[in-house]
Amino acid sequence: MFAEERKTRILEIVNENDRIEVSDLTQQLQVSESTIRRDLQDLEQAGLLKRTHGGAVKLENTSFEPTMDEKELVNIEEKMEIGKRAAAFILDNDTVILDAGTTTLQIAKNIEAKNVTVLTNSILIALALSKNKDIKVVVTGGYIRGEILSIVGPITDKIIQSFRVDKAFVGTNGITIEDGCTTPNIDEAHTKNMMIQSAKEAYIVADHSKFGKISFARIADIDEIHGIITDKSIDEAIIEKYKSNNIQLIYG
Incomplete structure (x- = not known):
């Protein structure tokens, strides 16, 4: 050849x-x-x-990021599945960080625990949780990214750094063992990293399509997170690879 x-x-x-x-x-x-x-x-x-x-x-455009409306149309059932699975990790009296995103929005919609405090940088999540009498909502300051309705920037990061929570649930655009968790926007990446650093347990929530992809800005290395919550469509080869590297995959 x-x-x-x-x-x-x-x-x-x-x-x-x-x-x-x-x-x-x-x-x-x-x-x-x-x-x-x-x-x-x-x-x-x-x-x-x-x-x-x-x-x-x-090769993909590592700086490309779909809008919130576009994200809501992709892998809807998988995100609902992940939302239910992740919400089950939230216990009574927990303090929690929910990152902005369509998957984390599904977590918010499925929280059944009582007396929970949620810190979020998502306008949509704050609105969804405002109807739940068992949840106290703290919204970060900062500037709004209109494309995905998230709040990011130095003000956001400073606020997050002033809290210590039990659990954080953070979304990602791409995830590999070698390159860790990545996202197209630098400000988003830094805010997500602050969330991970502020939690006793940090979980990445990502449907199966995010595995093997790499975006522009690094959120965190794999060893910085407690586990990855995904859907049951995850490929068996990926499961075995992550298990062999002692990375907790939560699925099915």
């Missing part, structure tokens, strides 16, 4: 699987790791994929 044919095949494999490991490519294409690494470097320089530690991922 000529070099260009091999590179074309690599692109096909990456686009079919979203991500691939160097070791897998060496087996499939019957060439050395050094050859594969050179091919990946050439493909990355050509803007056709993104290299990661030990492999590569399908």
Whole structure:
């Protein structure tokens, strides 16, 4: 197989699987790791994929972020499933941080615990919880990102840093073992990290489509979080990979 044919095949494999490991490519294409690494470097320089530690991922616009309306139309059933599963972790008298997002909004709608205090940077979550007499709502200050109706920025971060809560539930646009949890917006990433640092237990809530994807700004490394709450459609190969790395996946 000529070099260009091999590179074309690599692109096909990456686009079919979203991500691939160097070791897998060496087996499939019957060439050395050094050859594969050179091919990946050439493909990355050509803007056709993104290299990661030990492999590569399908190239996506890492700065792109859909609007709230667009997010609400994607994986609705999975987000409702995650919302119910995550809400079950919230106990009576808990203090909780809920990040802005469509998945965390589902958590808010499913809280059954009593005497809960929720700190949130989401206008929609604050409105949804205002109808629940068993929940006290604290809303952060800051500036509003109109695209997703979240409140972020230095004021938001300072407020979050002044609290210590039992649990935080934080959304993400992408998640990999190598690159951690990522999101397109720098301010969002920093606010989400503050939430994680302010909680005794921090959970990432992400449907199965977020695995293997990488966005522009890092929220946190995998070892900074307590667990990942996802849906039952998560691929078995991903489950095994995360288990082998001692990462708690909560699903099904």
